[in-house]
Amino acid sequence: MQDASDPERADLGEIFRRLIRNTGPISLTQYMGESNARYYDSRDPLGQGGDFVTAPEISQMFGELIGLWLADMWIKGGRDEYVQYVELGPGRGTLAKDALRAAAKYGLRPQVHFVEASGALREVQGKAVPEARWHHDLSTLPMDVPLLFVANEFLDALPVRQLVRTGEGWRERMVGLDESERFVPVAGARPMDAAVPAEWQDATAGTILETCPGAAATVYEVAGRLADQGGAALFVDYGHARLQPGSTLQAVRAHQKVDPFAAPGTADLTALVDFETLARIAQSREVRHIGTAEQGAWLRALGIEARARTLADKAPHYAAEIHEAMKRLVAPDQMGSLFKVMGLASPRWPGGAGFSSD
Numbered sequence: 001m002q003d004a005s006d007p008e009r010a011d012l013g014e015i016f017r018r019l020i021r022n023t024g025p026i027s028l029t030q031y032m033g034e035s036n037a038r039y040y041d042s043r044d045p046l047g048q049g050g051d052f053v054t055a056p057e058i059s060q061m062f063g064e065l066i067g068l069w070l071a072d073m074w075i076k077g078g079r080d081e082y083v084q085y086v087e088l089g090p091g092r093g094t095l096a097k098d099a100l101r102a103a104a105k106y107g108l109r110p111q112v113h114f115v116e117a118s119g120a121l122r123e124v125q126g127k128a129v130p131e132a133r134w135h136h137d138l139s140t141l142p143m144d145v146p147l148l149f150v151a152n153e154f155l156d157a158l159p160v161r162q163l164v165r166t167g168e169g170w171r172e173r174m175v176g177l178d179e180s181e182r183f184v185p186v187a188g189a190r191p192m193d194a195a196v197p198a199e200w201q202d203a204t205a206g207t208i209l210e211t212c213p214g215a216a217a218t219v220y221e222v223a224g225r226l227a228d229q230g231g232a233a234l235f236v237d238y239g240h241a242r243l244q245p246g247s248t249l250q251a252v253r254a255h256q257k258v259d260p261f262a263a264p265g266t267a268d269l270t271a272l273v274d275f276e277t278l279a280r281i282a283q284s285r286e287v288r289h290i291g292t293a294e295q296g297a298w299l300r301a302l303g304i305e306a307r308a309r310t311l312a313d314k315a316p317h318y319a320a321e322i323h324e325a326m327k328r329l330v331a332p333d334q335m336g337s338l339f340k341v342m343g344l345a346s347p348r349w350p351g352g353a354g355f356s357s358d
């Protein structure tokens with residue numbers, strides 16, 4: 001792991017403590033947003049030696065099958081020569097590199113755009129995909145060409161907002177300090193009943209409702225671009241297919257779950273993605289929701305088993321490793337069920353392999 005943390009930089013925990021002492025509890029959204037901005041900007045957290053491993057880092061097959069999916073969409077959509085590839089939160093650039101190599105075999109050689117906030121990761125991405133152009137957010141992406149969006153484990157890192165039912169009604173869930181100056185979740189002072197749907201008003205005390213405004217805004221923007229400009233999008237993440245109550249906030253460091261409130265800025269904070277709500281948001285912009293499939297089923301439908309056999313035949317010494325990697329990606333008790341793939345497309349772009357609603 002490259003840890004470029006600046007020792008001169010003030011400890012984020014101290015900054016939050018001072019803020020809370022002076023002005024009272026901060027929102028969980030602020031806590032998570034600033035923690036992750038600090039976390040990603042100071043290191044490359046991916047891989048065996050880092051904090052967590054993602055699908056493209058497990059096997060090249062993941063990115064390759066995404067590249068094939070995009071090429072198939074592009075061919076069915078009329079092979080627009082100006083089409084561009086956009087990846088949100090590309091990590092080490094591994095997925096993009098594998099996807100673009102696979103897509104090129106079908107004639108798809110798009111310009112590459114990366115939406116990435118982290119300086120440390122931009123540097124790593126530049127080594128994998130030197131021709132990429134970087135953006136801080138979606139607003140600077142080209143406005144007049146079809147776009148092929150990919151986002152793997154991006155939405156789960158965006159800050160969530162939580163509401164909690166107390167004896168006095170609904171409140172925002174905030175972060176305060178206990179008597180030992182440790183961070184603890186607390187209920188905010190202001191009533192939030194108006195923000196909660198009618199069927200949840202009388203939920204039992206302690207019920208939590210979680211939303212992710214950043215994920216909603218991202219999908220709203222992507223869907224708008226697809227409707228106006230043409231193209232398709234794949235969002236892959238761990239999440240529920242249906243909205244459920246409860247906090248899903250978790251922190252991971254060195255491949256272990258840790259307390260999200262222990263040391264802000266030093267662990268990856270994530271929350272499950274609510275794909276049901278995101279599909280509804282996409283459809284509100286008149287984009288085609290191709291489907292939301294489990295990752296295992298989707299990769300199988302795209303031929304991961306055949307791809308694994310081909311790779312194993314080419315490199316017999318690695319056959320067991322290749323098989324093991326495939327299992328990690330597709331087995332229901334590993335990433336196969338918890339991770340979902342949501343496919344979106346412009347209404348003018350047909351197709352969308354791997355979703356059972358085909």
Ligand code: SAH
Nearest residue numbers: 040054089090091115116117118152153157
């Ligand atoms: N897609 C990669 C990395 C996942 S980690 C993979 O699958 O391996 C999350 C990625 O999103 C990192 O690249 C991180 O720096 C980026 N990221 C997190 N929050 C972001 C934000 N608000 N804006 C832009 N990028 C963000």
